[in-house]
Ligand code: HEM
């Protein structure tokens with residue numbers, strides 16, 4: 001299909017939109033159009049997000065009011081897991097596990113990258129579609145299938161996977177150890193295997209598309225930073241996801257075929273198991289070889305979106321375009337050699353701990369460069385506070401707050417005492433969870449007109465941002481303190497430790513913020529779904545942006561541009577260029593006679 | 601759970617419906633469109649001020665947090681290396697706070713200051729090698745210092761000198777309890793493997809190993825002040841993590857391998873209880889417990905016991921449904937008290953002999969199974985009671 005679309009580049013005049021007769025099925029369901037696939041990713045991601053966040057609210061309620069009876073627990077979890085409305089301890093762990101899995105993989109990996117890579121790569125590089133539309137479609141449907149399987153695991157008799165999203169064996173391997181490690185874990189593994197296949201297809205497609213299908217004049221150093229981050233993210237994904245797949249497969253072997261890759265010398269439920277010679281630490285290595293790059297898979301696209309939105313709304317070039325690219329590359333490279341910082345006290349050789357401390361703290365350097373470049377981009381700008389811009393600034397803010405505590409966790413000496421406490425929860429939610437979520441929201445507010453041809457309501461956007469911003473700090477900032485008090489994560493209740501009695505008020509406060517913040521996401525949902533139908537019609541380039549996607553018609557057509565694909569003559573950040581009177585010069589505007597390039 | 605299913609089905613239906621109605625979209629050609637949903641100067645102004653307000657919120661919330669919750673954080677370390685850890689931690693905190701205050705200040709200040717206006721023109725400022733160099737080099741230098749200090753501390757803490765005079769103790773983890781084994785007179789732990797678990801030999805100690813003859817198994821951990829204690833950790837089932845927050849010590853327990861951690865306790869339990877911050881903390885906790893007890897009693901429950909501080913060993917790696925209640929009391933004694941306490945304990949070898957004598961017809965593993973079951977039942981009963989009490993407490 002795309003090859004066919006490509007032939008149109010070469011000078012035919014016929015209208016693309018009349019070329020194929022789309023049925024409902026090919027248009028809305030098994031679509032191979034990247035714009036429709038992007039929307040499918042987005043809607044699926046939003047639904048998973050609702051489920052994932054709702055779960056966190058449930059277990060937060062349990063933590064604030066331990067073992068209290070709530071009707072809603074009984075309604076949602078049933079008599080088995082919440083008899084009389086009191087949450088059971090095993091379902092608590094299941095909720096934590098599935099919350100983490102859904103948020104990290106289904107919302108912030110597939111939902112974020114899937115949506116915006118699909119939407120923006122062809123539009124911003126000037127391509128008619130992805131390199132392989134068919135593979136793209138398969139990628140989405142595999143993702144959908146994996147989501148369905150993950151959700152179906154909630155209905156397994158013994159409960160869903162409960163060993164934490166990190167599924168460390170032996171806990172995840174032995175149903176005797178926790179009920180969720182039976183059928184629930186099997187479904188988790190199957191779901192993730194399919195998810196990985198989907199992700200690989202998507203990533204390969206993104207890589208090939210960026211390399212091969214750029215329009216004339218779109219050199220790599222004229223790519224918007226969005227494309228750079230999607231491209232690099234896809235590369236990290238291709239390198240690291242297969243390793244998780246191998247870990248999952250080996251775990252399946254251990255669970256079902258009696259091998260001993262990860263298990264050894266186990267005595268449980270009154271008997272010695274036959275496993276001999278394996279090591280759970282090996283699993284941890286394999287898991288985190290993906291797991292750490294995964295957090296960059298989550299955050300890099302958000303960084304790209306934020307860079308793009310900031311430049312547009314600051315009416316200024318992004319500061320240090322090349323430095324931004326270099327830092328993305330540096331982060332990507334370093335991200336593959338720091339996984340051991342999750343394992344300082346796993347029992348691995350302490351010498352390795354030293355090495356990983358070194359590489360981990362190195363990552364702070366390109367991260368600092370990015371943060372300073374964003375801040376400088378705001379300096380002497382002419383800031384247009386559209387909701388997307390608010391979320392972008394919010395993202396930089398939470399990324400800094402969360403990133404700074406990484407200096408503690410990345411230092412093996414300091415990690416000894418805060419490892420696996422609420423300090424870690426505070427850190428990664430701010431630096432990865434909330435930051436990436438803000439990036440995703442920013443992207444949605446900014447490109448909604450491109451996706452749906454209509455505008456989101458800005459006032460609802462403002463309300464959404466400010467309440468979310470206050471609540472996000474309200475939830476995660478106090479968590480640092482209870483973490484420093486030594487409170488372990490993944491505890492169903494702290495009532496067995498009088499030592500932690502003085503943390504209870506803080507937990508109540510956190511949960512209150514979480515409930516309010518959660519409730520206000522409804523404002524976003526309302527805005528999103530009602531604007532699809534009733535939003536103000538968008539103009540072609542509402543944010544006065546320079547990139548190519550705003551040169552396509554508001555109405556979606558196959559092949560994106562009705563006529564020829566525009567050529568590119570300049571970099572994507574010619575905002576307020578002193579050589580021009582208007583404050584933005586789109587990439588497809590040729591250089592004026594004698595116009596100088598004003599940037600590196 | 602079925603209601604969750606219902607909800608999901610409803611949501612999926614809604615999506616299907618939405619996709620159906622999308623058929624009617626793309627009819628917008630020629631319809632009017634305007635920029636009313638793009639930020640106006642008025643919006644920029646208001647949002648700019650809110651930006652500034654939010655900066656104030658972050659600062660105030662931070663100060664409030666430090667004042668209100670600052671003293672919740674673990675205080676005086678109870679181990680020698682803990683001082684080193686806390687020192688590095690404090691240095692790092694100073695750095696973090698400085699950077700946080702400055703960068704957030706700049707971020708929101710610039711946002712406020714440069715809020716858009718139609719008469720403004722942004723400055724075209726695309727790059728500056730000098731600035732880029734500054735903010736690559738400064739973090740590099742600062743981080744290099746932190747790394748050096750960190751690695752120095754790490755090597756000091758993690759590498760146990762084999763010739764040093766240490767107290768050898770095995771920590772044994774299983775769902776959901778801790779057991780400790782002392783090496784005895786010879787200060788060498790006997791070999792062990794889960795395949796040798798039998799009867800009251802619940803740690804699988806190899807009783808044919810001469811080093812095992814004087815090993816002592818206990819369920820409350822006593823360690824001597826001022827001596828290096830070398831823990832060797834084992835787990836019999838899943839991963840656990842031996843977490844001693846007050847000693848700044850933690851190490852995972854991994855089935856199939858032995859992990860280790862060593863530290864020197866510097867305060868006996870009673871000394872640590874007397875530290876002013878601890879007196880205050882315990883008083884505060886007891887005030888909270890007393891308030892809760894009034895509620896409890898009013899509802900016909902029993903009052904909570906007053907709390908006295910004890911060092912604890914917690915499990916800090918998810919290990920199953922009752923992970924949240926896997927703990928062991930740790931007592932730091934003076935060396936004399938420690939010796940005395942240990943000398944009163946019987947060795948595992950003696951225990952096994954006694955058990956065999958008490959139970960003429962040896963029956964293999966059966967007895968422990970039943971005791972374990974009884975203990976479990978008692979535990980569940982206790983848990984349920986506790987749960988009920990807590991529930992009442994929460995009105
Ligand atoms: C962007 C959104 C979010 C992401 C990416 C995210 C991700 C995660 C992950 C990966 C975990 C670890 C699960 C595990 O330990 O197995 C987790 C746990 C947790 N999440 Fe979230 N989360 C998000 C939103 C929230 C929200 C809105 C709350 C509300 C308070 C929340 C509260 C928590 C808490 C308290 C835990 C720790 C539970 C425990 O381990 O004991 N999260 N989350």
Ligand SMILES: [Cu+2]
Pocket residue numbers: 291292293295338339341342
């Ligand atoms: Cu990591």
Ligand SMILES: [Cu+2]
Pocket residue numbers: 840841915916917918919920922923924926
């Ligand atoms: Cu545990």
